[in-house]
Amino acid sequence: MQENDAGLCAAGQPVALGVTNIACARGGLALLEGVSFTVTPGAALVLRGPNGCGKTTLLRTIAGLQPALAGKIDCAPDAIAYAAHADGIKATLTVAENLRFWAAIYGTIGIDTALEQMNLRGLAERAAQNLSAGQKRRLGLARLMVTGRPVWVLDEPTVSLDTASVALFVDVVRQHLAGGGMAVMATHIDLGLPEAEILDLSRFKARLPEPGRGSFDEAFL
Numbered sequence: 001m002q003e004n005d006a007g008l009c010a011a012g013q014p015v016a017l018g019v020t021n022i023a024c025a026r027g028g029l030a031l032l033e034g035v036s037f038t039v040t041p042g043a044a045l046v047l048r049g050p051n052g053c054g055k056t057t058l059l060r061t062i063a064g065l066q067p068a069l070a071g072k073i074d075c076a077p078d079a080i081a082y083a084a085h086a087d088g089i090k091a092t093l094t095v096a097e098n099l100r101f102w103a104a105i106y107g108t109i110g111i112d113t114a115l116e117q118m119n120l121r122g123l124a125e126r127a128a129q130n131l132s133a134g135q136k137r138r139l140g141l142a143r144l145m146v147t148g149r150p151v152w153v154l155d156e157p158t159v160s161l162d163t164a165s166v167a168l169f170v171d172v173v174r175q176h177l178a179g180g181g182m183a184v185m186a187t188h189i190d191l192g193l194p195e196a197e198i199l200d201l202s203r204f205k206a207r208l209p210e211p212g213r214g215s216f217d218e219a220f221l
């Protein structure tokens with residue numbers, strides 16, 4: 001892949017997540033167009049932009065939850081783990097059961113590291129439905145760790161987290177990157193992750209509403 005207009009593609013490095021000229025829509029309304037970037041192993045990209053500009057929509061498109069109007073996403077099959085507002089938590093299972101469930105789904109072993117690093121050990125036997133909002137969010141992020149997947153696509157990962165938990169999360173992301181993982185995140189806060197590239201989506205605002213391909217599919221998403 002060539003260097004793109006976000007300037008994030010390091011020449012000669014293998015591209016792990018390539019987003020080329022993507023246009024995407026929500027509710028039949030085109031939001032973004034011409035979005036291109038690459039994220040290489042060990043790198044993180046933070047998406048910024050005002051409320052409603054399409055950050056969530058772009059992340060959903062990257063994660064394969066909705067079709068793009070145009071463009072191309074290059075990523076190894078089964079490389080992406082997506083975490084959004086809903087967190088993917090099973091309410092009636094305990095914290096440990098949730099993580100074991102996901103470890104089994106993704107074919108990974110061991111939940112200890114995730115429990116430890118997201119400060120969930122003391123909550124391991126508590127039903128997920130009885131967790132506080134921030135604790136639920138920590139469980140959702142621990143789920144990412146047990147997926148074993150290299151590309152983390154995260155929508156507002158720090159919502160409901162207190163300062164200490166944000167720091168835990170940032171540590172976990174750093175370790176993920178150090179192991180050759182990647183992360184694409186939408187967040188409004190300064191994570192304290194200066195090594196992450198920032199991409200402001202404001203400049204990719206779609207010029208014309210285009211209720212075209214994709215809007216029918218979206219009715220079912």
Ligand SMILES: Nc1ncnc2c1ncn2[C@@H]1O[C@H](COP(=O)(O)OP(=O)(O)OP(=O)(O)O)[C@@H](O)[C@H]1O
Pocket residue numbers: 026027028031049050051052053054055056057058186
């Ligand atoms: N299910 C839906 N149906 C129709 N329109 C939607 C739907 N979900 C979101 N939208 C609209 O699509 C636009 C983009 O929403 P999106 O959630 O991608 O923005 P965002 O940049 O992530 O916003 P925020 O910073 O507030 O999280 C918004 O105008 C929103 O109202």
